[in-house]
Amino acid sequence: MADRTMPSRSPLPNRPMNDGIAMSDDANRLDGVAKVTGSAKYGRDVMPKNGVFVSFIRCPWGHAQARSIDEEAASAVAGVLEVEITGREGRYHGEPIGHIAAESLAALRRARSALNIEWDPEDADTEIGSPEASHDDDPDGADHVLEAVYTTPVQTHSSLETHGTSIDHMGDRAIIYASTQGTFSAREGMDRVLGMPQSRFKVVCEFVGGGFGSKLNGAGKEGLTAGRIAAKYGRPAWLFCDRAEEHLDTGNRPSSRTHVRIGYRDDGTIVGGSVRTWGGVGVAGGGGGVVMPSNRYDLGRIRKQHADVRFNGGGPRAFRAPGHPQGAFAEELMIDEVATATGRDPLELRMKLDREDERRSMYELGARLIGWKRRQPTGTQASVLRRGFGIGSTSWNRFPARADAEVVIHPDASVEVRTGSQDIGTGQRTAMAIVVARQLGVPLDVVHVSIGDSSLPAGPASGGSVTATNTSLAMLEAADNLKETFLERIAAQLGVVAGALKIREGDIMQDDRRMMTWQEACAALGSAVSGRGSRSRRSDRQYSGSGHSMGVQFVDLEVDSETGVIHLNRIVAIQSCGRVICRKTAESQIIGGVIQGLSFALFEDKLLDRNTGAMVNPNLEFYRIAGPADMPKIEPVLWEGNQTGIRPLGEPPTIPTAGAIACAVFNAVGSPVRDLPLRPDRVLDAIEGGRS
Amino acid sequence: MPQIQLTLNGSPATVDYEPHHRLLDTLRYGLALTGTKEGCGEGECGACTVLIDGRPANSCLVPTYQARGCDVRTVESIPAETLRPLLESGATQCGACTPGVVVTSAWVRSNPELIETHTLRQLMAGNLCRCTGYDGIIDGVQQGLDMDAESRGAKP
Ligand code: FES
Ligand code: FES
Numbered sequence: 046m047a048d049r050t051m052p053s054r055s056p057l058p059n060r061p062m063n064d065g066i067a068m069s070d071d072a073n074r075l076d077g078v079a080k081v082t083g084s085a086k087y088g089r090d091v092m093p094k095n096g097v098f099v100s101f102i103r104c105p106w107g108h109a110q111a112r113s114i115d116e117e118a119a120s121a122v123a124g125v126l127e128v129e130i131t132g133r134e135g136r137y138h139g140e141p142i143g144h145i146a147a148e149s150l151a152a153l154r155r156a157r158s159a160l161n162i163e164w165d166p167e168d169a170d171t172e173i174g175s176p177e178a179s180h181d182d183d184p185d186g187a188d189h190v191l192e193a194v195y196t197t198p199v200q201t202h203s204s205l206e207t208h209g210t211s212i213d214h215m216g217d218r219a220i221i222y223a224s225t226q227g228t229f230s231a232r233e234g235m236d237r238v239l240g241m242p243q244s245r246f247k248v249v250c251e252f253v254g255g256g257f258g259s260k261l262n263g264a265g266k267e268g269l270t271a272g273r274i275a276a277k278y279g280r281p282a283w284l285f286c287d288r289a290e291e292h293l294d295t296g297n298r299p300s301s302r303t304h305v306r307i308g309y310r311d312d313g314t315i316v317g318g319s320v321r322t323w324g325g326v327g328v329a330g331g332g333g334g335v336v337m338p339s340n341r342y343d344l345g346r347i348r349k350q351h352a353d354v355r356f357n358g359g360g361p362r363a364f365r366a367p368g369h370p371q372g373a374f375a376e377e378l379m380i381d382e383v384a385t386a387t388g389r390d391p392l393e394l395r396m397k398l399d400r401e402d403e404r405r406s407m408y409e410l411g412a413r414l415i416g417w418k419r420r421q422p423t424g425t426q427a428s429v430l431r432r433g434f435g436i437g438s439t440s441w442n443r444f445p446a447r448a449d450a451e452v453v454i455h456p457d458a459s460v461e462v463r464t465g466s467q468d469i470g471t472g473q474r475t476a477m478a479i480v481v482a483r484q485l486g487v488p489l490d491v492v493h494v495s496i497g498d499s500s501l502p503a504g505p506a507s508g509g510s511v512t513a514t515n516t517s518l519a520m521l522e523a524a525d526n527l528k529e530t531f532l533e534r535i536a537a538q539l540g541v542v543a544g545a546l547k548i549r550e551g552d553i554m555q556d557d558r559r560m561m562t563w564q565e566a567c568a569a570l571g572s573a574v575s576g577r578g579s580r581s582r583r584s585d586r587q588y589s590g591s592g593h594s595m596g597v598q599f600v601d602l603e604v605d606s607e608t609g610v611i612h613l614n615r616i617v618a619i620q621s622c623g624r625v626i627c628r629k630t631a632e633s634q635i636i637g638g639v640i641q642g643l644s645f646a647l648f649e650d651k652l653l654d655r656n657t658g659a660m661v662n663p664n665l666e667f668y669r670i671a672g673p674a675d676m677p678k679i680e681p682v683l684w685e686g687n688q689t690g691i692r693p694l695g696e697p698p699t700i701p702t703a704g705a706i707a708c709a710v711f712n713a714v715g716s717p718v719r720d721l722p723l724r725p726d727r728v729l730d731a732i733e734g735g736r737s
Numbered sequence: 738m739p740q741i742q743l744t745l746n747g748s749p750a751t752v753d754y755e756p757h758h759r760l761l762d763t764l765r766y767g768l769a770l771t772g773t774k775e776g777c778g779e780g781e782c783g784a785c786t787v788l789i790d791g792r793p794a795n796s797c798l799v800p801t802y803q804a805r806g807c808d809v810r811t812v813e814s815i816p817a818e819t820l821r822p823l824l825e826s827g828a829t830q831c832g833a834c835t836p837g838v839v840v841t842s843a844w845v846r847s848n849p850e851l852i853e854t855h856t857l858r859q860l861m862a863g864n865l866c867r868c869t870g871y872d873g874i875i876d877g878v879q880q881g882l883d884m885d886a887e888s889r890g891a892k893p
Contacts, residue, residue, distance in 0.1 A: 080835045081829060082820065205866070206774070252831075255830075288776070288779070470832065633873060637868045637870050673866075673875065676858065
């Protein structure tokens, strides 16, 4: 087998704009080697010997009652351990009505078909529909009123690693290998199903194959069911969803409908009005909120009402900036409609409406980078290929969350960074190593990160961009505490006062004289030293900084007016996130946010058949996510602005993309497409309908 | 259990397999080669890509028996030093798609003439990634091609 080691440094990637902004310009993802060589072990990869395989029995229709189920035949299938039916009614396609446990995946499959369930389908509602909006009177002082309805479809998270848990049950203790965004929340309820105190088991998720919000709900039904089976048989248990189940029953971004009736003046000023929104929450009780207005723009006095609409579909879960992309789509396109109706340039109008001066500077930069000057007024192109430019804006606040951390210096000169919370792909592992290396004053390559393990110091679940922002404060405090103890001990050895010593690039310095190398100092310790920290009011005051993340995105695209196909040329994404930790992972987060917004804008749509209520595209062929060939050139710009400290980065870049693309399409074809995804047929309808 | 003989990651191997197992299952469960991932199980995502006789194949669509006598290469056999460009370009976030990306990129790099008739984005189109936006992936493959060309002594 080939040598599995690789250098961890590299020359700079080719984005000169971002040179020198981050704490580390050239660090590669610390777990990159494990990921590119395939040695990284995910929950799904852990198949303990003697394991029991478990899967749910699911309703295949939007709404149906199971009239007959041949439990006996299924139980008789060789290798089947148990069949349990927990209910007879399925209220949405994919709702579990029981489970099967068996010795192999093949036995599971055979048992599923042996069940031979006869279903009585019932009527199913599949969408929000067109609820009536009762709008108030027109706003005062308006010269004109725009009334429009904007809709967005259900988007599924589509993480490449599906939901599930592998439980290594070892009699009186257990390890839970969960694909989760919450190492600590995944313990909840597990003690009950395992019949074990939390002290006897731990959750391990060193690698998680994406989540985007869908893996926030603790161990979930997958983990708890696997736990129950593991305890019952005293054996390991494995339950992972397949791709169809992933689409059907692991959450989604709820569909939305936004009905605006908004007043504006001849000069484009928006004077207020009413915004009615609906969220399509399936069978869930709520969670369909639509963030519109965003409060980024001055839209006058808005009266907002929201209602969630239930239908026969799986319920929503948090999805990267919940409620925001769907709201921003409506808001940005609405602003462009007003701009066009009043003959104003949308850029100029945003300069006027935006509440943040800092974002105004971002608009200027973005306009220059995208070449806004080449934009032609909306509706003036008659060529086959029509060029369009669009803008969107974004913002995100820092939310406090609990986080503890520990940093240890070992006598062999390695530094261990310990945080139990997970790296779901964001680069948390790498970011924490960089933060600690800088604060201690040691080179990055002596730092190792222990992460994703509930026996390590507690950290938050990764939702709302809280992981790095909060854990970093605990890390900074831990590193400072450690440095103090460490230098005291070294000073005692050297017979100098601790205050006189500093660590520089790992060397122990007094004034400008090197007293010891890092290796010598660590060896002199004799035993490990550690420092702890936590996010608290105190660490907030000392390290947190201020301001909230904001950004703008500019889109340049072409629409083929004969086919309705949209071709994206470029997207410029300007994003602030305070002090950037790791340039490469930060750029990657921005690009990744953009592609999810782009995919939402152009392709994604969880389609429920209106007759049967069944999802017609529970796969990755007809539920299309953007692939390599769909990608424009995306240029992430790390913005150094008024924010200080470490600010959120996960959510904000995915908020404005769909809106910006819709604005660019409107600019190209002259009529707005108010429904996502921006399918070719809708684009053609807009061109032909010519409403605007 | 039936057996097949094949060349696996460069060495001759006799492999036991369950008759209903796809090559993907045999690799992951039978041989504990879990680098090869399952993203969809039906030939859509490319996470399960392996090389069969030098060409990329979705191992979730290949019955194990069909691989008899073939030269099968998984991500575990791709020399790590050739992967430096992908690592440096930021081709991975969560990493669930990455082994498939790595295998496809190895195929492109051992057939560099492909880029005369196809764009890299077309060549990599069989590998879906939900996280990275493909930018780092395409950059990394390009840099890999440049590196190979340089070491062959040709113009990069
Ligand atoms: S798992 Fe084989 S293509 Fe997706
Ligand atoms: S890195 Fe997560 S799917 Fe590609």
